Amino acid sequence: MNHTISVLVRNEAGVLSRISSLFSGRGYNIESLTVAPTIENEFSRVTIVTSGDDKVIEQIMKQLNRLIPTIKVMALQPQDSIERELILCKVCAKDETRSEILRIAEIFNAKIIDVTHKTYTLQAIGDNRQIRSLIELLRQLGIRELVRSGKVAISRENSFNHIKSL
Amino acid sequence: MTQQTEEKVNLMTGAQIFLECLKDAGVDEIFGYPGGKIISIYEALYNCDFIKHYLVRHEQAAVHAAEGYARVTGKPGVALVTSGPGACNAITGIANAYYDGYPIVVFTGQVDLNQIGNDAFQEADIVGITRSCCKHNYLVSDLRDLPRIVKEAFHIATTGKPGPVVVDLPGNILTEKGKYVPVEKIKLPGYNPTYNGHPRQISKALQMLCNAERPVILSGGGVVMSGAHKEITELANTLGIPVTNTLMGMGTYPADGEMSLGMLGMHGNYWANHAVSNCDVLFAVGTRFNDRITGCLKRFAKDAQIIHVDIDPCSISKNVSVDIPIVGDAKNVLDAMLKEFYEKEYEINSDVKHAWFAQIQEWKQKRALPAVSSEKLNPLTVIKEIYNCTKDLDPIIATEVGQHQMWTAQLYKFNHPRQLVTSGGLGTMGFGFPAAMGASIGLKDKVVINIAGDGSIQMNIQELATCVQYNIPVIVAIINNGYLGMVRQWQEKLFNKHYSETKITSPDYVKVAEAYGALGFRVEKAEDIAPTMKKAIEAKRPVFIDFIVEPFEMVYPWVLAGKPLHNVLLSNDGIEC
Ligand SMILES: Cc1ncc(C[n+]2csc(CCOP(=O)(O)OP(=O)(O)O)c2C)c(N)n1
Numbered sequence: 001m002n003h004t005i006s007v008l009v010r011n012e013a014g015v016l017s018r019i020s021s022l023f024s025g026r027g028y029n030i031e032s033l034t035v036a037p038t039i040e041n042e043f044s045r046v047t048i049v050t051s052g053d054d055k056v057i058e059q060i061m062k063q064l065n066r067l068i069p070t071i072k073v074m075a076l077q078p079q080d081s082i083e084r085e086l087i088l089c090k091v092c093a094k095d096e097t098r099s100e101i102l103r104i105a106e107i108f109n110a111k112i113i114d115v116t117h118k119t120y121t122l123q124a125i126g127d128n129r130q131i132r133s134l135i136e137l138l139r140q141l142g143i144r145e146l147v148r149s150g151k152v153a154i155s156r157e158n159s160f161n162h163i164k165s166l
Numbered sequence: 167m168t169q170q171t172e173e174k175v176n177l178m179t180g181a182q183i184f185l186e187c188l189k190d191a192g193v194d195e196i197f198g199y200p201g202g203k204i205i206s207i208y209e210a211l212y213n214c215d216f217i218k219h220y221l222v223r224h225e226q227a228a229v230h231a232a233e234g235y236a237r238v239t240g241k242p243g244v245a246l247v248t249s250g251p252g253a254c255n256a257i258t259g260i261a262n263a264y265y266d267g268y269p270i271v272v273f274t275g276q277v278d279l280n281q282i283g284n285d286a287f288q289e290a291d292i293v294g295i296t297r298s299c300c301k302h303n304y305l306v307s308d309l310r311d312l313p314r315i316v317k318e319a320f321h322i323a324t325t326g327k328p329g330p331v332v333v334d335l336p337g338n339i340l341t342e343k344g345k346y347v348p349v350e351k352i353k354l355p356g357y358n359p360t361y362n363g364h365p366r367q368i369s370k371a372l373q374m375l376c377n378a379e380r381p382v383i384l385s386g387g388g389v390v391m392s393g394a395h396k397e398i399t400e401l402a403n404t405l406g407i408p409v410t411n412t413l414m415g416m417g418t419y420p421a422d423g424e425m426s427l428g429m430l431g432m433h434g435n436y437w438a439n440h441a442v443s444n445c446d447v448l449f450a451v452g453t454r455f456n457d458r459i460t461g462c463l464k465r466f467a468k469d470a471q472i473i474h475v476d477i478d479p480c481s482i483s484k485n486v487s488v489d490i491p492i493v494g495d496a497k498n499v500l501d502a503m504l505k506e507f508y509e510k511e512y513e514i515n516s517d518v519k520h521a522w523f524a525q526i527q528e529w530k531q532k533r534a535l536p537a538v539s540s541e542k543l544n545p546l547t548v549i550k551e552i553y554n555c556t557k558d559l560d561p562i563i564a565t566e567v568g569q570h571q572m573w574t575a576q577l578y579k580f581n582h583p584r585q586l587v588t589s590g591g592l593g594t595m596g597f598g599f600p601a602a603m604g605a606s607i608g609l610k611d612k613v614v615i616n617i618a619g620d621g622s623i624q625m626n627i628q629e630l631a632t633c634v635q636y637n638i639p640v641i642v643a644i645i646n647n648g649y650l651g652m653v654r655q656w657q658e659k660l661f662n663k664h665y666s667e668t669k670i671t672s673p674d675y676v677k678v679a680e681a682y683g684a685l686g687f688r689v690e691k692a693e694d695i696a697p698t699m700k701k702a703i704e705a706k707r708p709v710f711i712d713f714i715v716e717p718f719e720m721v722y723p724w725v726l727a728g729k730p731l732h733n734v735l736l737s738n739d740g741i742e743c
Contacts, residue, residue, distance in 0.1 A: 010356065013305070018297060025298040055483070062480045068302045068322060071356040 002031055003057050004076040004083060004153050007046040010069040011037055018067055019046060028052065028060050032150030043071065047152050076153050085131050086123070086149040088113075092142035093120045101141060108134045119144055180309050180340040181206040184273075187316035189216050190348055193244050195235070195607060196220070197228040201248020202288065203275030203337040220607065220636060223628040225252050227600035229259020229330075230626070232270045234604030237587050238562055238612075240393070242269040242323050243604060249275035249337075250288030254295070258594060260330045261299035265591025266414060267387060269328035271319045272300075278338040279307060292334050301329030306336065309344045317349045326359030327478040328391060359477060363494030368502050371449070371473045371490050372512060378447035379518040380525075381407045384430060384459075387414025387590070388452015388476060388496050390583040397500035398451060399423065404507065406519045408526060410438040412453050413590045417580035427526070431459040433572040436723045436734050437529035442467050443732040444525075450474045452496045454481040456591065457727075465730035475499045542716040543690055545570065545645050549577045549617065551695040552643060559703070561613035562587060564602035566622030567595045569651035572721045574617045596625030602640045603629055613641070613703055620646040620672045627678070633708035634683040641702045641709045644675055647717045655720050672712075679710035688712045 009015050016035055023030045031049035038045050050060060057075065064073045076083070091101055093115070101120050105112055110124035124134055128151065135146065178186070184207060188196070195218045200208045211219055222228040225247040232243030247256045253274035263270045277286040293305050302322050304315045319331040375381055385398050395418040402409045402425045409419040410427040419426055427438040439461075442448060448470045453459065460466040463485060474481075474488040475496055482491045492499055506512075549570070563578055564587040565571040571588055580586050587605055589597040602616035623644050633640055645651075650668040657665050679686030685705050687698045689712070702709040724735045 013307070014293060017294070021297050059480065059484060066478070066480055068354065068357050 002049050002051050004078075004081070004151060005048045005050065005057075005061065005064065006074045006076050006153060006155070007048065007064055008038070008071040008073075009044050009046060009067070010071065011042055011044040012069055015044065015067075015069045016046070018069065019048070019064065022063055022067065023048075023050070023060075026059075026063065028056065032148075034150040034152050047150070049151050074155065076155055080157065081153050081155045083127050083151050083153040084125055085128060085151050086125050087131055087135070088121060088123055088147050089135070089138055089143060090114075090119050090121045090145040091138050092144055093118060097141050101138075104134070104137050110134065176345065177343040178346055179206060179210065180312060180335075180342050180344065181210040183309070183312055183344060183346045184316070184335070184340065185210050185214055185217060186346045186348075187313050188244065190313075191316060191320045192241070194218060196244040196246055197222055197231040197235075197604065198246030199225050199228055199248065199252060201252050201275055203249040203277060204246065204273075204335065204340065206337070206340040207246065207335075219246075220632065222600065222632050224626060225255035226258050226596065227603070227626050227629045227632070229256045229270065229272055230262065230594075230597050230600035231604030231607070231629075232272070233259065233263045233266075233268050233597075234564065234587050234601030235608040236263075236268045236270055236604075237601070238584050238605040239608040240584070241608075242271055242320055243608075244271050244273070246273045247275065248288070249277055249292075250290045253290050253292040253334075257295060257299065258592075258596075260296055260332060262589055262592045262594045262597055263330040264299045264301065266589065267327050267329055267391065267591075269323040270330045271316075271323050272330060272332045274332060274334050276305065276334045276336040279336045280338070282336070292332065296332045299330075300332050301327075303332040303334065305334045306339050309339050309342050310347075312339065313347060313349045318352055318354060321352050321354070322357065326357070327388075327476075360479070360493045361477070361495040361498055363475065363492040363499035363502060365502070367490055367492045368499060369506060371492060372503050372506055374447055374471060374473060374490065375405060375407065375449055376507075376512045376514050378407075378445075379515070380441075380445045380522045381405075381447040381449065381519075382427070382441050382445040383407050383409040383419075384442070384448060384450040384453055385409055385411040385415040385418040386451060386453025387412065389415055389418040391452065392477070392496040392498075393583075394451070394495075394497035394500050395419070395583045397497055397504060401500055401504055401507075404504070405514055406516065407449070408441060408523070410434070410442060412456070412459050413575055413586075413588060415453065416575065416586040416588075417583045420581040421579035422581060429575055431731070432461070432725050432727070433576065433721050433723060434459075434725075434731075435576075436532070436736065437526055439723070439725065439731040439734055440529045441526055442470075443730065445470045448472045450486075451500070452476060454478070455485040457485075458590075460485065461725050461731040461733075462728055543692060543714060545647065545713070545715040545719050546573055546577060547692050548643070548645060548689075548695060548713045548715060549573050551692065552615065552617070552699060553578045555696045555699045556613065556615065556703070559613045560585070561615055562602070562605045562609065564588065564598040564605060564614065564616040566598040566616070566618045566625075567593045567652070568619040568622060569647070569655060569719070569721050570617050570619045570645040572652075573645075576721075595619075595622040599623060599626050599640070599642060600629050602642075603633055603638050606638045606640050607636075614639070615641045615643055617643045617645065619651060620644055620648065621650040621670050623675075624670075624672070630679065630682040630684055630708060630710070637707060639706045639708060641699075641711065643711050644713060645715055646672060646675070646712050647715050647719070648672070649717055651717075651719075652721070658718075658720070659726075675710045675712035679708075682708075684708040684710060686710045686712070688714065690714045
């Protein structure tokens with residue numbers, strides 16, 4: 001099962017490689033990893049999707065916590081958090097499929113952000129399940145290229161609001 | 167003078183500022199080796215009267231020496247090496263300190279900031295290389311950050327679970343000029359080690375220990391680190407609980423103390439292994455349950471409730487599932503337990519404990535010592551004799567890695583913590599000699615003996631020159647069996663006596679010693695051990711003693727890797743108990 005871990009770290013040189021080499025060095029799995037500064041430039045938020053049994057997840061959390069630049073580590077429970085992924089997807093556009101692409105885009109609330117005479121490029125945002133089914137549908141129409149952002153997630157309640165006091 | 171020129175006069179080079187930072191950190195002795203990128207530090211050292219520098223002969227040795235120094239003094243050890251090859255040579259030392267959790271700070275040279283990433287001469291990405299084998303590391307990219315980084319480095323190395331910190335110093339930072347502005351306060355918002363155990367967990371643990379029928383205490387290196395040996399001894403004696411220890415926890419409970427079971431694990435005592443396999447409560451303090459200690463994990467202390475005290479939350483329930491976890495400093499936690507025990511008058515059931523002792527005594531009787539008959543000097547005899555003729559001096563004993571290390575752990579009776587300096591976690595051959603050198607510098611009045619194998623001593627033998635240059639009176643007792651003994655032992659048992667590349671030749675160690683300007687002795691008969699040791703100690707100089715011993719002696723007891731702790735082999739005949 002996949003777990004989403006949100007880590008608040010000091011925004012300093014090398015912090016991302018500290019995290020990624022922790023995963024590779026200890027043989028933990030990384031499904032996806034995203035990172036960007038928070039509203040305070042001093043801190044970055046890292047969202048990691050990983051898998052493992054409870055024991056492994058507990059170790060991952062402890063090990064992340066042990067890194068000196070780590071401020072806080074939180075496991076985000078699906079029911080208490082909001083998760084989003086972004087994709088950009090270039091699909092083949094033929095006369096007979098154009099309207100189908102537009103229809104799918106509409107259903108998934110995706111935007112067409114670029115058009116050429118052979119392709120449409122879609123931008124879509126959604127949770128993992130939505131993104132997966134969108135890709136499945138587009139695949140049948142012929143995907144030329146696809147990029148995914150990896151997951152970002154935020155908890156509904158217990159936020160990192162203690163940052164302010166630092 | 168105008169104010170402006172006065173300020174210019176007060177400017178120092180980065181290298182000078184660096185030395186001021188060390189002084190503020192209380193450092194007065196460092197181990198190092200110069201090179202192009204840190205030559206400016208050596209320039210600053212030239213007229214420096216507050217730091218004594220020891221020139222080693224290999225950077226690996228500088229770091230091991232710093233660790234040896236840290237191990238025996240409890241103060242952080244410091245090593246200084248140049249960029250590229252110097253820094254790379256230091257890696258083994260850094261990793262060694264990391265796995266055993268000792269506080270050292272290693273300063274590495276680096277190419278100038280504007281050359282980083284260009285494959286410049288003697289460039290190595292040392293921050294990247296050491297990331298997974300140090301507690302934390304830094305690249306100094308602004309001279310103004312240097313005082314803060316050095317201060318943080320020592321703080322991180324010495325607090326929480328101690329460990330090595332690496333600080334990479336680009337050449338241009340050291341030659342730049344600036345002002346030294348000492349840093350008063352450390353701001354590391356994410357780094358807050360937990361020192362006090364949770365009071366409710368502590369009560370629960372105490373209750374569990376008092377109710378236990380077959381309790382055992384397992385004392386690890388964390389007990390040494392936090393200085394909790396008195397507390398663990400008092401707790402064991404007051405509650406009547408036998409104590410076994412890890413290799414790193416040697417001496418935390420006196421070896422000749424009433425409750426002592428001695429070492430646990432692969433080459434641990436038969437009765438200690440059986441006690442842990444059969445206990446109902448295991449109270450583990452400051453150990454990370456290395457596989458050399460646990461044997462087969464599934465069957466480790468299988469019927470026991472486990473209480474685990476450790477300052478590093480990662481150690482808890484990493485290998486062994488724990489019933490009562492207590493995150494905290496061993497000394498604080500044990501103190502709190504003792505206090506509560508005296509205040510609340512807990513009851514202990516002495517009758518059942520007597521039965522448990524009787525059982526342990528029975529196991530003790532059963533362990534037959536392997537009979538050794540051989541023309542040659544027996545290595546076990548050598549170590550026993552070294553113990554007999556040095557025990558009153560309360561010396562520091564260092565070891566290398568191999569059979570001699572295990573025999574030393576088994577046969578030398580360590581009554582004090584910080585008395586045994588040995589590489590546990592990484593198991594580094596070549597560690598003992600430089601570490602002994604560092605220990606001898608740290609505690610100048612102590613007799614320091616490195617018990618070495620003939621394989622291991624050849625890994626850092628060049629440090630004899632360092633010992634001679636500074637007259638560091640380390641005695642190296644070489645247990646010369648002509649083999650990489652520990653590997654040979656495995657080949658004998660598990661690979662049909664195929665001694666593939668484990669026969670190793672040695673130089674004439676007496677001549678080697680003499681060539682370096684040290685003293686050398688050779689011992690081939692048991693009756694010569696004591697007089698030679700006496701001469702070596704009285705010489706107060708670096709000494710090599712070459713003990714020519716029986717090559718085929720084995721280390722018993724022996725639990726084969728992956729077997730449960732109570733599957734102990736006691737002799738070559740494969741008697742399993
Ligand atoms: C740097 C390093 N290389 C290899 C090993 C693997 N190893 C462990 S024990 C051992 C043999 C040690 O031989 P020696 O120093 O002669 O000691 P003895 O076992 O004979 O007492 C070896 C090669 C190691 N521990 N460290």
